[in-house]
Amino acid sequence: MTAIPTTATTAAPPGPAVPRPRGGVVQSARDSLVVAKRNLIRMARIPEVVIFGLIQPVMFVVLFSYVFGGSISVGGSTSPAAYREFLMAGIFAQTVTFATAGAGAGIADDMHKGLIDRFRSLPMARGAVLTGRTLADLVQTTLTVIVLAIVALLVGWHTHTSLPEVLAGFALLLLLGYAFSWIGALIGLSVRTPEAATSGGLIWLFPLTFISNAFVPSDNMPPFLRHIAEWNPFSATVQAARVLFGNLPPGYEAPQAWPMQHPVWASILWSIVIVVGFRTLAVRKYRSATA
Template sequence: MPPRAAAPRSGGGVRQSVTDSLVIAKRNLLRMLRIPEMIVFGLIQPIMFVVLFSYVFGGSISLPGAGLDPESYREFLMAGIFAQTVTFATAGAGAGIAEDMHKGLIDRFRSLPMARGAVLTGRTLADLVQTALTLVVLAVVALIVGWRAHEGVLRTLAGFGLLLLLGYAFTWIGALIGLSVRTPEAATSGGLIWLFPLTFVSIAFVPSQNMPSFLQHVAEWNPFSATVLATRELFGNLPANYPVPDAWPMRNPVLASLLWSVLIIVAFRTLAVRKYRSAA
Protein backbone atom coordinates (compact mmCIF):
# COMPACT_ATOMS: atom_id res chain seq x y z
CA MET A 1 0.00 0.00 0.00
CA PRO A 2 1.61 3.33 -1.09
CA PRO A 3 2.35 5.84 1.67
CA ARG A 4 -0.10 8.67 2.09
CA ALA A 5 0.94 12.15 1.05
CA ALA A 6 1.22 14.65 3.83
CA ALA A 7 -1.91 16.72 4.19
CA PRO A 8 -1.56 20.48 3.92
CA ARG A 9 -1.31 22.08 7.32
CA SER A 10 -4.15 24.52 7.97
CA GLY A 11 -2.39 26.49 10.62
CA GLY A 12 0.89 26.15 12.46
CA GLY A 13 2.75 27.86 15.25
CA VAL A 14 4.21 31.32 15.08
CA ARG A 15 7.73 29.96 14.54
CA GLN A 16 6.63 27.81 11.60
CA SER A 17 4.67 30.69 10.11
CA VAL A 18 7.70 32.99 10.32
CA THR A 19 9.98 30.34 8.80
CA ASP A 20 7.61 29.66 5.90
CA SER A 21 7.11 33.38 5.27
CA LEU A 22 10.87 33.99 5.15
CA VAL A 23 11.34 31.12 2.69
CA ILE A 24 8.74 32.63 0.37
CA ALA A 25 10.26 36.10 0.82
CA LYS A 26 13.68 34.73 -0.16
CA ARG A 27 12.17 33.10 -3.24
CA ASN A 28 10.65 36.41 -4.37
CA LEU A 29 13.82 38.40 -3.64
CA LEU A 30 15.91 35.97 -5.70
CA ARG A 31 13.40 36.33 -8.52
CA MET A 32 13.77 40.12 -8.38
CA LEU A 33 17.56 39.85 -8.51
CA ARG A 34 17.35 37.62 -11.58
CA ILE A 35 15.14 40.19 -13.32
CA PRO A 36 16.94 43.48 -12.49
CA GLU A 37 14.83 45.47 -14.94
CA MET A 38 11.96 45.12 -12.46
CA ILE A 39 13.94 47.21 -9.97
CA VAL A 40 15.31 49.64 -12.57
CA PHE A 41 11.89 50.44 -14.06
CA GLY A 42 10.47 50.79 -10.57
CA LEU A 43 13.02 53.56 -9.89
CA ILE A 44 12.46 55.56 -13.07
CA GLN A 45 8.95 56.85 -12.30
CA PRO A 46 9.63 58.33 -8.84
CA ILE A 47 12.86 59.94 -10.07
CA MET A 48 10.89 61.54 -12.94
CA PHE A 49 8.34 62.84 -10.44
CA VAL A 50 11.10 64.39 -8.31
CA VAL A 51 12.69 66.16 -11.27
CA LEU A 52 9.44 67.29 -12.91
CA PHE A 53 7.74 68.58 -9.79
CA SER A 54 10.91 70.20 -8.44
CA TYR A 55 11.93 72.11 -11.54
CA VAL A 56 8.74 72.41 -13.60
CA PHE A 57 6.17 73.20 -10.89
CA GLY A 58 8.45 74.32 -8.07
CA GLY A 59 8.13 78.04 -8.81
CA SER A 60 4.43 77.93 -9.67
CA ILE A 61 2.83 76.57 -6.48
CA SER A 62 2.33 78.90 -3.54
CA LEU A 63 2.75 77.52 -0.03
CA PRO A 64 1.09 79.16 2.99
CA GLY A 65 3.90 80.72 4.98
CA ALA A 66 6.45 80.50 2.16
CA GLY A 67 4.84 81.85 -1.02
CA LEU A 68 6.36 81.03 -4.40
CA ASP A 69 9.66 79.79 -3.04
CA PRO A 70 11.07 76.88 -5.12
CA GLU A 71 13.35 75.69 -2.32
CA SER A 72 10.55 75.57 0.25
CA TYR A 73 8.28 73.76 -2.19
CA ARG A 74 11.03 71.25 -2.99
CA GLU A 75 11.30 70.29 0.67
CA PHE A 76 7.51 70.33 1.05
CA LEU A 77 7.19 68.08 -2.01
CA MET A 78 9.60 65.30 -1.11
CA ALA A 79 7.48 63.71 1.63
CA GLY A 80 4.66 63.44 -0.90
CA ILE A 81 6.94 61.83 -3.50
CA PHE A 82 8.30 59.38 -0.92
CA ALA A 83 4.77 58.41 0.16
CA GLN A 84 3.54 58.08 -3.41
CA THR A 85 6.47 55.82 -4.24
CA VAL A 86 5.81 53.39 -1.38
CA THR A 87 2.08 53.19 -2.12
CA PHE A 88 2.67 52.50 -5.81
CA ALA A 89 4.27 49.22 -4.74
CA THR A 90 0.65 48.06 -4.49
CA ALA A 91 0.51 47.50 -8.24
CA GLY A 92 3.67 45.37 -8.24
CA ALA A 93 2.44 43.22 -5.37
CA GLY A 94 -0.90 42.63 -7.05
CA ALA A 95 0.66 41.83 -10.43
CA GLY A 96 3.16 39.39 -8.89
CA ILE A 97 0.49 37.44 -7.03
CA ALA A 98 -1.82 37.45 -10.06
CA GLU A 99 1.04 36.07 -12.18
CA ASP A 100 1.64 33.27 -9.67
CA MET A 101 -2.10 32.52 -9.73
CA HIS A 102 -2.14 32.51 -13.53
CA LYS A 103 0.78 30.06 -13.68
CA GLY A 104 -0.75 27.73 -11.09
CA LEU A 105 2.02 28.39 -8.58
CA ILE A 106 -0.43 29.44 -5.86
CA ASP A 107 -2.27 26.12 -6.20
CA ARG A 108 1.02 24.29 -5.70
CA PHE A 109 1.81 26.35 -2.61
CA ARG A 110 -1.64 25.65 -1.19
CA SER A 111 -1.07 21.92 -1.54
CA LEU A 112 2.09 22.05 0.60
CA PRO A 113 2.15 21.60 4.40
CA MET A 114 2.96 25.23 5.10
CA ALA A 115 1.51 27.87 7.39
CA ARG A 116 -1.66 29.54 6.26
CA GLY A 117 -0.93 33.00 4.88
CA ALA A 118 2.84 32.47 4.61
CA VAL A 119 2.77 32.83 0.81
CA LEU A 120 1.17 36.25 1.03
CA THR A 121 3.27 37.38 4.00
CA GLY A 122 6.46 36.33 2.24
CA ARG A 123 5.43 38.17 -0.91
CA THR A 124 4.64 41.38 0.98
CA LEU A 125 7.93 41.19 2.92
CA ALA A 126 9.86 40.88 -0.35
CA ASP A 127 7.99 43.89 -1.74
CA LEU A 128 8.86 45.78 1.46
CA VAL A 129 12.58 45.12 0.86
CA GLN A 130 12.28 46.37 -2.72
CA THR A 131 10.40 49.45 -1.51
CA ALA A 132 13.13 50.18 1.03
CA LEU A 133 15.77 49.98 -1.71
CA THR A 134 13.73 52.33 -3.87
CA LEU A 135 13.44 54.81 -0.98
CA VAL A 136 17.21 54.81 -0.47
CA VAL A 137 17.85 55.64 -4.13
CA LEU A 138 15.08 58.23 -4.14
CA ALA A 139 16.48 59.90 -1.01
CA VAL A 140 19.87 60.22 -2.73
CA VAL A 141 18.22 61.85 -5.76
CA ALA A 142 16.28 64.17 -3.43
CA LEU A 143 19.51 65.23 -1.72
CA ILE A 144 21.00 66.02 -5.14
CA VAL A 145 18.10 68.33 -6.08
CA GLY A 146 18.27 70.16 -2.75
CA TRP A 147 16.07 68.33 -0.23
CA ARG A 148 17.31 68.17 3.36
CA ALA A 149 16.06 66.68 6.64
CA HIS A 150 16.55 69.13 9.54
CA GLU A 151 15.40 67.23 12.64
CA GLY A 152 18.26 64.82 13.29
CA VAL A 153 18.94 61.19 12.46
CA LEU A 154 16.41 59.55 14.78
CA ARG A 155 13.44 61.62 13.61
CA THR A 156 14.50 61.17 9.99
CA LEU A 157 14.63 57.38 10.44
CA ALA A 158 11.24 57.51 12.16
CA GLY A 159 9.85 59.32 9.13
CA PHE A 160 11.15 56.67 6.76
CA GLY A 161 9.80 54.01 9.12
CA LEU A 162 6.30 55.49 8.80
CA LEU A 163 6.67 55.51 5.02
CA LEU A 164 7.70 51.84 4.93
CA LEU A 165 4.83 50.91 7.26
CA LEU A 166 2.37 52.64 4.92
CA GLY A 167 3.93 50.90 1.92
CA TYR A 168 3.67 47.52 3.66
CA ALA A 169 0.02 48.20 4.48
CA PHE A 170 -0.75 49.01 0.86
CA THR A 171 0.94 45.85 -0.42
CA TRP A 172 -1.80 43.90 1.40
CA ILE A 173 -4.35 45.81 -0.66
CA GLY A 174 -2.35 44.77 -3.72
CA ALA A 175 -2.33 41.16 -2.53
CA LEU A 176 -6.12 41.15 -2.29
CA ILE A 177 -6.42 42.69 -5.76
CA GLY A 178 -3.99 40.12 -7.21
CA LEU A 179 -6.03 37.26 -5.77
CA SER A 180 -9.30 38.74 -7.07
CA VAL A 181 -8.46 39.21 -10.77
CA ARG A 182 -7.63 36.76 -13.54
CA THR A 183 -4.53 38.27 -15.18
CA PRO A 184 -1.41 40.23 -14.12
CA GLU A 185 -2.45 43.02 -16.50
CA ALA A 186 -5.77 43.42 -14.70
CA ALA A 187 -3.94 43.43 -11.35
CA THR A 188 -1.64 46.23 -12.52
CA SER A 189 -4.56 48.34 -13.74
CA GLY A 190 -6.59 47.58 -10.64
CA GLY A 191 -3.66 48.47 -8.43
CA LEU A 192 -3.09 51.87 -10.04
CA ILE A 193 -6.50 53.22 -11.00
CA TRP A 194 -7.53 54.08 -7.44
CA LEU A 195 -4.07 55.21 -6.34
CA PHE A 196 -4.06 58.33 -8.48
CA PRO A 197 -7.11 59.96 -6.84
CA LEU A 198 -5.87 58.77 -3.43
CA THR A 199 -2.49 60.44 -3.85
CA PHE A 200 -3.61 63.59 -5.67
CA VAL A 201 -6.64 64.32 -3.45
CA SER A 202 -4.26 64.70 -0.53
CA ILE A 203 -1.71 67.15 0.79
CA ALA A 204 1.13 65.40 -1.04
CA PHE A 205 1.65 68.02 -3.76
CA VAL A 206 -0.44 71.03 -2.76
CA PRO A 207 -1.82 72.27 0.58
CA SER A 208 -5.42 71.35 1.30
CA GLN A 209 -6.18 75.07 1.71
CA ASN A 210 -5.88 75.41 -2.07
CA MET A 211 -8.67 72.89 -2.70
CA PRO A 212 -12.46 73.35 -2.85
CA SER A 213 -14.01 72.99 0.61
CA PHE A 214 -15.57 69.57 -0.01
CA LEU A 215 -12.21 68.18 -1.15
CA GLN A 216 -10.38 69.67 1.82
CA HIS A 217 -12.19 67.32 4.21
CA VAL A 218 -11.43 64.31 1.99
CA ALA A 219 -7.75 65.25 1.75
CA GLU A 220 -7.38 65.89 5.49
CA TRP A 221 -8.89 62.51 6.46
CA ASN A 222 -7.02 60.63 3.74
CA PRO A 223 -4.63 58.02 5.30
CA PHE A 224 -2.07 59.06 2.71
CA SER A 225 -2.19 62.68 3.93
CA ALA A 226 -1.57 61.69 7.54
CA THR A 227 1.68 59.92 6.62
CA VAL A 228 2.78 62.77 4.37
CA LEU A 229 2.27 65.38 7.09
CA ALA A 230 3.88 63.15 9.72
CA THR A 231 7.01 62.73 7.62
CA ARG A 232 7.14 66.46 6.88
CA GLU A 233 7.10 67.17 10.60
CA LEU A 234 9.71 64.50 11.34
CA PHE A 235 11.95 65.73 8.51
CA GLY A 236 11.43 69.41 9.43
CA ASN A 237 10.13 70.20 5.95
CA LEU A 238 7.17 72.43 6.82
CA PRO A 239 7.45 76.22 6.32
CA ALA A 240 7.76 78.10 9.59
CA ASN A 241 4.30 79.72 9.39
CA TYR A 242 2.48 76.83 7.70
CA PRO A 243 -1.15 76.68 8.97
CA VAL A 244 -1.94 73.09 9.94
CA PRO A 245 -5.63 72.22 9.30
CA ASP A 246 -7.92 71.58 12.28
CA ALA A 247 -8.86 67.99 11.35
CA TRP A 248 -7.75 65.44 13.97
CA PRO A 249 -5.40 63.50 11.63
CA MET A 250 -3.67 66.78 10.71
CA ARG A 251 -3.23 67.77 14.36
CA ASN A 252 -1.92 64.31 15.31
CA PRO A 253 -0.29 63.09 12.09
CA VAL A 254 2.20 60.58 13.54
CA LEU A 255 -0.45 58.81 15.63
CA ALA A 256 -2.96 58.99 12.78
CA SER A 257 -0.43 57.53 10.35
CA LEU A 258 0.32 54.61 12.68
CA LEU A 259 -3.38 53.92 13.28
CA TRP A 260 -4.30 54.07 9.60
CA SER A 261 -1.44 51.75 8.58
CA VAL A 262 -2.15 49.17 11.28
CA LEU A 263 -5.87 49.24 10.48
CA ILE A 264 -5.20 48.68 6.77
CA ILE A 265 -2.80 45.80 7.51
CA VAL A 266 -5.23 44.04 9.85
CA ALA A 267 -8.25 44.49 7.58
CA PHE A 268 -6.69 43.63 4.23
CA ARG A 269 -4.44 40.85 5.52
CA THR A 270 -7.53 39.15 6.92
CA LEU A 271 -9.40 39.55 3.64
CA ALA A 272 -6.40 38.49 1.53
CA VAL A 273 -5.70 35.33 3.56
CA ARG A 274 -9.38 34.39 3.41
CA LYS A 275 -9.35 34.93 -0.35
CA TYR A 276 -6.14 32.91 -0.68
CA ARG A 277 -7.67 29.95 1.12
CA SER A 278 -10.59 29.85 -1.33
CA ALA A 279 -8.70 30.88 -4.49
CA ALA A 280 -8.70 28.47 -7.41
Protein backbone atom coordinates (compact mmCIF):
# COMPACT_ATOMS: atom_id res chain seq x y z
CA MET A 1 0.00 0.00 0.00
CA THR A 2 1.45 3.28 -1.13
CA ALA A 3 1.46 6.11 1.40
CA ILE A 4 -0.04 9.38 0.28
CA PRO A 5 2.56 12.12 0.54
CA THR A 6 1.63 15.04 2.74
CA THR A 7 2.57 18.63 2.05
CA ALA A 8 4.24 20.35 4.97
CA THR A 9 3.19 23.91 5.54
CA THR A 10 6.05 26.13 6.60
CA ALA A 11 5.11 29.20 8.59
CA ALA A 12 6.49 32.40 7.10
CA PRO A 13 8.98 34.22 9.28
CA PRO A 14 7.41 37.10 11.12
CA GLY A 15 8.00 40.42 9.39
CA PRO A 16 9.01 43.64 11.03
CA ALA A 17 6.50 45.08 13.44
CA VAL A 18 4.39 47.79 11.89
CA PRO A 19 3.78 50.68 14.28
CA ARG A 20 0.16 51.23 15.02
CA PRO A 21 -1.03 54.65 13.92
CA ARG A 22 -2.12 56.99 16.65
CA GLY A 23 -5.65 58.03 16.03
CA GLY A 24 -8.22 60.33 17.54
CA VAL A 25 -7.09 63.18 19.71
CA VAL A 26 -3.38 62.24 19.63
CA GLN A 27 -3.27 62.12 15.83
CA SER A 28 -5.18 65.38 15.52
CA ALA A 29 -2.93 67.14 18.05
CA ARG A 30 0.24 65.94 16.31
CA ASP A 31 -1.01 67.03 12.89
CA SER A 32 -2.15 70.40 14.26
CA LEU A 33 1.31 71.08 15.70
CA VAL A 34 2.94 70.19 12.38
CA VAL A 35 0.69 72.64 10.53
CA ALA A 36 1.26 75.29 13.21
CA LYS A 37 5.02 74.90 12.83
CA ARG A 38 4.71 75.28 9.08
CA ASN A 39 2.73 78.50 9.48
CA LEU A 40 5.17 79.92 12.04
CA ILE A 41 8.09 79.26 9.70
CA ARG A 42 6.26 81.06 6.92
CA MET A 43 5.51 84.01 9.22
CA ALA A 44 9.19 84.21 10.21
CA ARG A 45 10.14 84.42 6.54
CA ILE A 46 7.78 87.39 6.03
CA PRO A 47 8.70 89.64 8.99
CA GLU A 48 6.98 92.68 7.50
CA VAL A 49 3.62 91.06 8.27
CA VAL A 50 4.51 90.96 11.97
CA ILE A 51 5.97 94.46 11.91
CA PHE A 52 2.92 96.00 10.25
CA GLY A 53 0.73 94.13 12.72
CA LEU A 54 2.56 95.91 15.54
CA ILE A 55 2.30 99.41 14.11
CA GLN A 56 -1.48 99.77 14.33
CA PRO A 57 -1.90 98.95 18.05
CA VAL A 58 1.10 101.13 18.96
CA MET A 59 -0.51 104.02 17.04
CA PHE A 60 -3.78 103.45 18.89
CA VAL A 61 -1.98 103.58 22.25
CA VAL A 62 -0.20 106.83 21.42
CA LEU A 63 -3.15 108.55 19.75
CA PHE A 64 -5.78 107.65 22.33
CA SER A 65 -3.46 108.35 25.24
CA TYR A 66 -2.30 111.78 24.16
CA VAL A 67 -5.08 113.02 21.87
CA PHE A 68 -8.15 111.90 23.85
CA GLY A 69 -6.54 111.43 27.25
CA GLY A 70 -7.64 114.77 28.70
CA SER A 71 -11.03 114.91 26.98
CA ILE A 72 -12.81 111.80 28.27
CA SER A 73 -14.09 111.55 31.82
CA VAL A 74 -13.41 108.26 33.59
CA GLY A 75 -14.80 107.86 37.08
CA GLY A 76 -15.36 111.60 37.29
CA SER A 77 -11.74 112.37 36.39
CA THR A 78 -10.37 113.74 33.12
CA SER A 79 -6.79 112.98 34.07
CA PRO A 80 -4.78 111.58 31.13
CA ALA A 81 -3.19 109.06 33.49
CA ALA A 82 -6.60 107.77 34.63
CA TYR A 83 -7.82 107.42 31.07
CA ARG A 84 -4.59 105.71 30.03
CA GLU A 85 -5.10 102.97 32.60
CA PHE A 86 -8.77 102.66 31.64
CA LEU A 87 -7.86 102.50 27.95
CA MET A 88 -5.16 99.85 27.85
CA ALA A 89 -7.39 96.83 28.45
CA GLY A 90 -9.50 97.96 25.50
CA ILE A 91 -6.44 98.38 23.27
CA PHE A 92 -5.17 94.93 24.23
CA ALA A 93 -8.57 93.39 23.46
CA GLN A 94 -8.84 95.22 20.16
CA THR A 95 -5.37 94.02 19.17
CA VAL A 96 -6.09 90.34 19.81
CA THR A 97 -9.44 90.45 18.03
CA PHE A 98 -8.15 92.30 14.97
CA ALA A 99 -5.89 89.30 14.35
CA THR A 100 -9.11 87.70 13.08
CA ALA A 101 -8.62 89.38 9.70
CA GLY A 102 -5.12 87.92 9.36
CA ALA A 103 -6.35 84.42 10.18
CA GLY A 104 -9.11 84.63 7.59
CA ALA A 105 -6.80 86.06 4.92
CA GLY A 106 -4.20 83.34 5.53
CA ILE A 107 -6.70 80.51 5.16
CA ALA A 108 -8.28 82.14 2.11
CA ASP A 109 -4.81 82.44 0.57
CA ASP A 110 -4.11 78.75 1.19
CA MET A 111 -7.43 77.86 -0.41
CA HIS A 112 -6.74 80.14 -3.39
CA LYS A 113 -3.29 78.62 -4.01
CA GLY A 114 -4.52 75.03 -3.74
CA LEU A 115 -2.49 74.31 -0.61
CA ILE A 116 -5.56 72.99 1.17
CA ASP A 117 -5.98 70.40 -1.60
CA ARG A 118 -2.41 69.21 -1.04
CA PHE A 119 -3.07 68.91 2.68
CA ARG A 120 -6.19 66.92 1.90
CA SER A 121 -4.13 64.35 0.00
CA LEU A 122 -2.10 63.61 3.13
CA PRO A 123 -3.14 61.13 5.85
CA MET A 124 -3.92 63.77 8.45
CA ALA A 125 -6.82 64.83 10.60
CA ARG A 126 -9.20 67.11 8.71
CA GLY A 127 -9.49 69.71 11.48
CA ALA A 128 -5.71 69.90 11.94
CA VAL A 129 -5.25 72.38 9.08
CA LEU A 130 -7.51 74.93 10.75
CA THR A 131 -6.35 74.21 14.30
CA GLY A 132 -2.71 74.56 13.28
CA ARG A 133 -3.41 77.87 11.60
CA THR A 134 -5.24 79.29 14.62
CA LEU A 135 -2.47 78.12 16.98
CA ALA A 136 0.15 79.85 14.83
CA ASP A 137 -1.94 83.03 14.88
CA LEU A 138 -2.15 82.74 18.67
CA VAL A 139 1.66 82.67 18.91
CA GLN A 140 1.93 85.76 16.70
CA THR A 141 -0.76 87.53 18.74
CA THR A 142 1.10 86.73 21.96
CA LEU A 143 4.27 88.34 20.62
CA THR A 144 2.26 91.40 19.56
CA VAL A 145 0.70 91.73 23.01
CA ILE A 146 4.12 91.50 24.68
CA VAL A 147 5.48 94.34 22.54
CA LEU A 148 2.33 96.36 23.08
CA ALA A 149 2.57 95.91 26.86
CA ILE A 150 6.13 97.24 26.79
CA VAL A 151 4.99 100.30 24.81
CA ALA A 152 2.12 100.83 27.25
CA LEU A 153 4.51 100.77 30.20
CA LEU A 154 6.67 103.36 28.45
CA VAL A 155 3.73 105.77 28.04
CA GLY A 156 2.74 105.46 31.69
CA TRP A 157 0.42 102.47 32.01
CA HIS A 158 0.61 100.59 35.33
CA THR A 159 -1.00 97.55 36.91
CA HIS A 160 -1.98 97.48 40.58
CA THR A 161 -2.48 93.79 41.29
CA SER A 162 -0.32 90.71 41.77
CA LEU A 163 1.64 89.05 38.97
CA PRO A 164 -0.69 86.00 38.79
CA GLU A 165 -3.69 88.29 38.36
CA VAL A 166 -1.94 90.26 35.63
CA LEU A 167 -1.00 87.05 33.81
CA ALA A 168 -4.60 85.83 34.17
CA GLY A 169 -5.78 89.05 32.55
CA PHE A 170 -3.50 88.52 29.57
CA ALA A 171 -4.59 84.87 29.39
CA LEU A 172 -8.24 85.94 29.06
CA LEU A 173 -7.29 88.40 26.33
CA LEU A 174 -5.43 85.72 24.38
CA LEU A 175 -8.30 83.27 24.86
CA LEU A 176 -10.64 85.83 23.31
CA GLY A 177 -8.21 86.34 20.43
CA TYR A 178 -8.02 82.57 19.86
CA ALA A 179 -11.81 82.34 19.91
CA PHE A 180 -12.16 85.11 17.35
CA SER A 181 -9.54 83.48 15.11
CA TRP A 182 -12.07 80.70 14.51
CA ILE A 183 -14.51 83.31 13.24
CA GLY A 184 -11.74 84.42 10.89
CA ALA A 185 -11.19 80.82 9.80
CA LEU A 186 -14.86 80.47 8.88
CA ILE A 187 -14.75 83.74 6.94
CA GLY A 188 -11.58 82.66 5.12
CA LEU A 189 -13.26 79.42 4.03
CA SER A 190 -16.39 81.26 2.87
CA VAL A 191 -14.82 83.78 0.47
CA ARG A 192 -12.83 83.43 -2.74
CA THR A 193 -9.87 85.76 -2.25
CA PRO A 194 -7.60 86.88 0.64
CA GLU A 195 -8.65 90.49 0.00
CA ALA A 196 -12.29 89.60 0.58
CA ALA A 197 -11.32 87.73 3.76
CA THR A 198 -9.48 90.78 5.09
CA SER A 199 -12.45 93.06 4.41
CA GLY A 200 -14.92 90.55 5.76
CA GLY A 201 -12.81 90.05 8.88
CA LEU A 202 -12.73 93.77 9.72
CA ILE A 203 -16.13 95.10 8.71
CA TRP A 204 -17.93 93.54 11.68
CA LEU A 205 -15.11 94.10 14.16
CA PHE A 206 -15.38 97.89 14.14
CA PRO A 207 -18.96 98.07 15.50
CA LEU A 208 -18.20 95.20 17.90
CA THR A 209 -15.21 96.98 19.42
CA PHE A 210 -16.62 100.50 19.43
CA ILE A 211 -20.06 99.58 20.80
CA SER A 212 -18.37 98.38 23.95
CA ASN A 213 -16.67 99.67 27.07
CA ALA A 214 -13.23 99.56 25.45
CA PHE A 215 -12.69 103.27 24.85
CA VAL A 216 -15.44 105.03 26.80
CA PRO A 217 -17.59 103.99 29.78
CA SER A 218 -20.87 102.47 28.67
CA ASP A 219 -22.79 104.62 31.18
CA ASN A 220 -22.79 107.55 28.76
CA MET A 221 -24.33 105.59 25.88
CA PRO A 222 -28.02 105.65 24.91
CA PRO A 223 -29.95 102.84 26.67
CA PHE A 224 -30.20 100.65 23.58
CA LEU A 225 -26.47 100.80 22.84
CA ARG A 226 -25.62 100.50 26.52
CA HIS A 227 -27.39 97.13 26.78
CA ILE A 228 -25.58 95.89 23.67
CA ALA A 229 -22.25 97.05 25.06
CA GLU A 230 -22.80 95.43 28.44
CA TRP A 231 -23.64 92.03 26.90
CA ASN A 232 -20.94 92.25 24.26
CA PRO A 233 -18.36 89.41 24.69
CA PHE A 234 -15.67 91.93 23.84
CA SER A 235 -16.81 94.16 26.73
CA ALA A 236 -16.77 91.22 29.16
CA THR A 237 -13.11 90.50 28.42
CA VAL A 238 -12.17 94.18 28.61
CA GLN A 239 -13.90 94.49 31.98
CA ALA A 240 -12.24 91.29 33.23
CA ALA A 241 -8.82 92.55 32.18
CA ARG A 242 -9.40 95.86 33.97
CA VAL A 243 -10.37 94.02 37.13
CA LEU A 244 -7.35 91.73 36.97
CA PHE A 245 -4.98 94.60 36.11
CA GLY A 246 -6.42 96.84 38.83
CA ASN A 247 -7.23 99.51 36.24
CA LEU A 248 -10.78 100.37 37.30
CA PRO A 249 -11.22 104.04 38.31
CA PRO A 250 -11.56 104.81 42.05
CA GLY A 251 -15.16 104.58 43.17
CA TYR A 252 -16.19 102.79 39.98
CA GLU A 253 -19.54 100.98 40.13
CA ALA A 254 -20.02 98.25 37.56
CA PRO A 255 -23.28 98.21 35.54
CA GLN A 256 -25.95 95.84 36.77
CA ALA A 257 -25.75 93.53 33.75
CA TRP A 258 -24.52 90.05 34.71
CA PRO A 259 -21.43 90.10 32.42
CA MET A 260 -20.28 93.35 34.02
CA GLN A 261 -20.87 92.05 37.54
CA HIS A 262 -19.00 88.79 36.85
CA PRO A 263 -16.66 89.73 33.99
CA VAL A 264 -14.08 86.96 34.46
CA TRP A 265 -16.65 84.18 34.28
CA ALA A 266 -18.50 85.94 31.48
CA SER A 267 -15.28 86.28 29.47
CA ILE A 268 -14.43 82.59 29.87
CA LEU A 269 -17.95 81.45 28.97
CA TRP A 270 -18.19 83.72 25.93
CA SER A 271 -14.80 82.57 24.61
CA ILE A 272 -15.63 78.88 25.07
CA VAL A 273 -18.99 79.28 23.33
CA ILE A 274 -17.33 81.08 20.40
CA VAL A 275 -14.57 78.46 20.06
CA VAL A 276 -16.96 75.51 20.17
CA GLY A 277 -19.54 77.07 17.87
CA PHE A 278 -17.30 78.53 15.20
CA ARG A 279 -14.79 75.66 15.23
CA THR A 280 -17.65 73.29 14.49
CA LEU A 281 -18.89 75.49 11.66
CA ALA A 282 -15.38 76.05 10.26
CA VAL A 283 -14.45 72.35 10.23
CA ARG A 284 -17.78 71.51 8.59
CA LYS A 285 -17.19 74.20 5.98
CA TYR A 286 -13.66 72.90 5.40
CA ARG A 287 -14.89 69.38 4.79
CA SER A 288 -17.56 70.51 2.36
CA ALA A 289 -15.14 72.83 0.55
CA THR A 290 -12.59 70.07 0.00
CA ALA A 291 -15.00 67.22 -0.62
